[in-house]
Amino acid sequence: MDQLAEALLRYTEKQPGKSPYMTPILAILRSDHPNPPAHMISRPAMCIVAQGAKWATFGDQKLEYRAGQALVVGVETPSIGRVVEASPGTPCLVLAFELDLAIIRSVAEGLDAPPQLTGEPGCGVFVTDFQGPLADCALRLVRLLDTPQAIPTLYPVIMREICYWLLTGPHGGDIARLTLINSPSQRVISAVHSLRGRFRDTVRIEELAAVAQLSPSAFHRQFKALTSLTPLQYQKQLRLLEARRLMVSRGVNVETACFEVGYESPSQFSREYARMFGAPPKRDVTRTQIRIQDERAGAQASI
Incomplete structure (x- = not known):
């Protein structure tokens, strides 16, 4: 070491x-x-x-x-x-x-x-x-x-x-x-990939369980064991991370980002965003953009 x-x-x-x-x-x-x-x-x-x-x-x-x-x-x-x-x-x-x-x-x-x-x-x-x-x-x-x-x-x-x-x-x-192909973990990982590709949509637990070839209760338990998140928590975090990316890197406003990632309620989106990132969307995006600008300025100064 x-x-x-x-x-x-x-x-x-x-x-x-x-x-x-x-x-x-x-x-x-x-x-x-x-x-x-x-x-x-x-x-x-x-x-x-x-x-x-x-x-x-x-x-x-x-x-x-x-x-x-x-x-x-x-x-x-x-x-x-x-x-x-x-x-x-x-x-x-x-x-x-x-x-x-x-x-x-x-x-x-x-x-x-x-x-x-x-x-x-x-x-x-x-x-x-x-x-x-x-x-x-x-x-x-x-x-x-x-x-x-x-x-x-x-x-x-x-x-x-x-x-x-x-x-x-x-x-x-x-x-x-x-x-290993067709192991329990691999089947659950296939369901993870399915959820990853459809995180904007309303996805039923039964659909994901079918991908993993498990009952809904067994799938829920094994998904949590593998990822440390429930399927709903996993989907929610993917949505919020993507919304943050859209607002920070593409300048999308809060309401547009909310609907873009699959939320139907801007107020619910803002509450869950603040719970995950520690600040409401506008404030978090502003401080994130300032931090990125400072890091870029520091990188340029050191070249």
Whole structure:
């Protein structure tokens, strides 16, 4: 972990602009101070803390992960993230990369002793220790950035190795459930994708349960276990995140955004928006736009 932190620190100190630093194979995040909560849609990924600490909230589940630990997200779901331990002398350093579920499936199928699965889907988000062989893989990923010509050959090999260690580790069963075709988790994930594509519409729980090949009560329970949200909470957060994006990035007014994402009542929209983001739509959009402008100005000044 010390070597990984040193490699990330050296990389960020050579880069223009501000975090996050996006590369062809991974993202590097550096925070010199704790930051306010950030709402987002998390996709299948691994976020490794080499230094400092973060927490992430998925529904009513709050996970803290610090140096030597990683957050593993196996299902697309709304979340809130925050850096909680950072300073200019000891910045929070995070390495993040997407998880290719097809690669995980391929590695799992080649194991002599695949992880044991139960009939219930596991949790789609968890924290795991990231030391030993996994830390070595992460360090090699960062070092690949110095030899971009080697990335096409070596990156897939390192990713397969990471998948191997995840599948043979303490959360191997949870990882396997998320990738194996026709597993309970995969069927629920299919319903998640259906809801994701139709979040503006009125979607009945029976329709989603049919996609997952489950009874409505079993589907509701397994959806909550996988995403830490009920289907209604999941849909509501998607709607509000999209409304915020429309207002901040496209200048759409509150009423238009409300109807665009599927709400019928502007007053209900405003109440639920304020409950999620901590301020009514207009005030939140204004402060978000000011923060973005300040960050852009700071990035330009540092180039």
